Amino acid sequence: MNLRGLVLDYLHSLQARGVQKLAVDDDARGILRNWMLAAKRGYQPVPVTMPVQQQQAVPAPEAVGEPAPKLDVNLDEPVATEPQVQEEEIPFFRPGGSNAEEAWANMRRLLPAWAPLRQLGTLREKVVLPQGNTSADIVFVGDAPGYHDEKAGLPFQGDAGGKLDGMLKAMGLTREQVYITQLVKFRPAQPRQTLNTRPPSDKELLFSRPVVDFEMRLVQPRVIVALGVIAARGLLQQGNLPLAAYQERTWEFNGIPVVVTHHPSYLLRTSDLGERRRLWEEMLHVMEMAGLPINDKQRGYFLPKA
Secondary structure, eight states, X not given: OOHHHHHHHHHHHHHHTTOOEEEOOHXXXXXXXXXXXXXXXXXXOOOOOOOGGGOSOOOOGXXXXXXXXXXXXXXXXXXXXXXXOOTTOOOOOOOOOSSHHHHHHHHHHHGGGOHHHHTTOOEEEEEOOOEEOTTOSEEEEESOOOHHHHHHTSSSOHHHHHHHHHHHHHXXXXXXXXXXXXXXXXXXXOTTOSXXXXXXOHHHHHHHHXXXXXXXXXXXXXXXXXXXXXXXXXXXXXXXXXXXXXXXXXEEETTEEEEEEOOXXXXXXXXXXXXXXXXXXXXXXXXXXXXXXXXXXXXXXXXXXX
16 A cells, blocks of 8 residues: 555554544645645656655654643544645545444535535535435436525436436336435525526535545445536536537546436426437446346337338
8 A cells, every 4th residue: 555545544544443633744745735636637646755764663752751732623524735625736635434324424514514515605605415325336416406405405306317217217216225415515696696597616525525526435336427518628627629529438536437418307398309318318227337238118218110
């Protein structure tokens, strides 16, 4: 295991024992900053190694009678090099937990007040948590909650949610058999907001992405379905490509295949059988990737009747 993995394992072990703060020096802060920037840019950070004579257990300052540095790092919050999260940095979301059950419980407890998102000041107060099977083979990811989602506290409610339910039924699935989440877990705010909503901003998507990363590490699905171009842009970070460009190939998110398709609300706006057939073919592809059986009736949806 490399140094980065060792450090993360050590921090998680401390957190599991109830440690909330850990003193670090300026050199350590610089290393952490390097890792954060590397994660954002999508490349591996330069390995950090200690000289051979220094590769030994180093006692805590308190153990040798030295005063600890005044600088504290809160293990429940992302490490940053400044008091405020800088715009060019992506925060970490690591709620901790000795097992998956504790990790999910910690996520539900910490996310509603997680500082990097709350400090944006552009999101509403009520969190909309994911729904479904936390060990599912298929994950559906949308962009952000709307009015009906916020009211129910669940993703994909209202008419668009009904279309998603119809897609799942055609696949022989229910919400309880898949995992349904959204990149941004809070409804984007607007002045004098009632039923109206807006797409999440690039910064809202970017700062929410680590939460989805945490979810996927726990669920470990066989395939992720990005519902709509905004979800695809936020998840894959490939710029402002059109939906058609995302649909041309299968992508990856941390090694997990990603299929991009229309948002279910698209089905409310179109009666084009060709487009509906294409969406269904994408779902057939998802079923194949997840190892689900496909019968002749499913393969024949939207085909001309003989």
